[in-house]
Amino acid sequence: MEAALPQLLRFSTEMLPERDRMAAFREEFARQVLKMDFHPIGGRTRVDIAYLELDLVVVGRCSGFGGEFIRNAHHVRDGRGEFMLGLAHGPLRSRQAGHDHAYSGGSAVLFDYGQPFASRSMISAEARNIVVPAAMLKALVPHPEDQAGHLIRPGPALQLLDGYLASLLALDEPPAPELAHSIGLHLLDLLAAAIGPTAEAAEIIAGRGLKAGQLRAVLAEIARRFAEPGFDVDDIAGRLCLSRRSVQRFLEETGKSFTEHVTEHRLERAHAMLSDPRFSHLRIVDIAFAAGFGDVSNFNHLFRRRFGETPSSARATGRAV
Missing domain, CATH: 2.60.120.10 (Jelly Rolls)
Structure with missing residues (x-):
């Protein structure tokens, strides 16, 4: 079923x-x-x-x-x-x-x-x-x-669970179905760790990947807050009760830095807005700022490198569809 x-x-x-x-x-x-x-x-x-x-x-x-x-x-x-x-x-x-x-x-x-x-x-x-x-x-x-x-x-497990719940409940849409099961397992593991698992269960939790749950919490926080001006690693560390270095180590396992994750989210948001006629009344600079970019020239450079076209071209393509 x-x-x-x-x-x-x-x-x-x-x-x-x-x-x-x-x-x-x-x-x-x-x-x-x-x-x-x-x-x-x-x-x-x-x-x-x-x-x-x-x-x-x-x-x-x-x-x-x-x-x-x-x-x-x-x-x-x-x-x-x-x-x-x-x-x-x-x-x-x-x-x-x-x-x-x-x-x-x-x-x-x-x-x-x-x-x-x-x-x-x-x-x-x-x-x-x-x-x-x-x-x-x-x-x-x-x-x-x-x-x-x-x-x-x-305690550490309860604080991490609390931060994870806050990130999930701040989402605009529910997580993808393919992620729901693993998210549920990680939440269950954190709950058990906060209450006090058996010795055997502690091994199960460790084997199932408490660190994986922490990584998902970090990624969820990035997905929730990437458009905020000044959003940085310390914001995640404070929310999830982790050290700055721990957050950086978790992200290193993905092959991308914090900046790369945030930039990718911002570029995807900007591209979606430029392609959506509902935002046709906004200037490109306004869309760049709405996506979290603080410098328009840097936005234009990163957008062209990521999508192979300028923001103006992406908007024109969206209007033609």
Whole structure:
């Protein structure tokens, strides 16, 4: 059976009619998609969601204020065998299995979908989440259900996982289907490394390539931010909690430097814009700047070397098609 195509959904309660906003969000998204309930707290509740389904896992981001997500005994009867890790950015409170935690600042809590739990925010906060099949996590982590509701402190694996999730959830489109499976495996490995794998699982993770996961995170960050003025290696290192030299070593394995990767993305973006009639009103210099180039003469030189024609010629060819 073929795997389902990756899907990316962005949703906000602000998109719903004000009168029925919270009731509609609870029924159409919380209950139908997340398989849990939602209760607003106070009079100014707002929720913004990014939801990405991959081959093996689901990742998401939930930001807003004044609400509580609850998976109660009724929901647990659905037999959904999954675990969810919630990484906090801003003050959150969680309850599961007798554990009650207030957490923020990059800490996380592991939730077991087989037991009731709740997570709430009173003021502005954001959580990045990853949901994985219970059987796959249990193959790497001994008795993860015993850690349900427990706080997980920041560490290298958790920080890298957080950065990877941020990069994936900032994409404009879901990853290509052929990448979804390997991305899911790398996310699962990072989750297991953050929680604490068995000795045997640690060897599996190492053999499967934790470094490959780190490289994919670096490449995803480049693909997300290449058009930003002044974007450099330090930006990636800071986001993914890696050293500058580590980022450079990962990229060396691809046969291209950071500058070469960024330049290729920028040239492809500029070529696509020049060939698209929707951007025909923009000057070539504006397109160069939009793609991330800061010097027009350098852009013209690199464009001609890459595509064998000038930007003006590429635009003329696009108009003739």
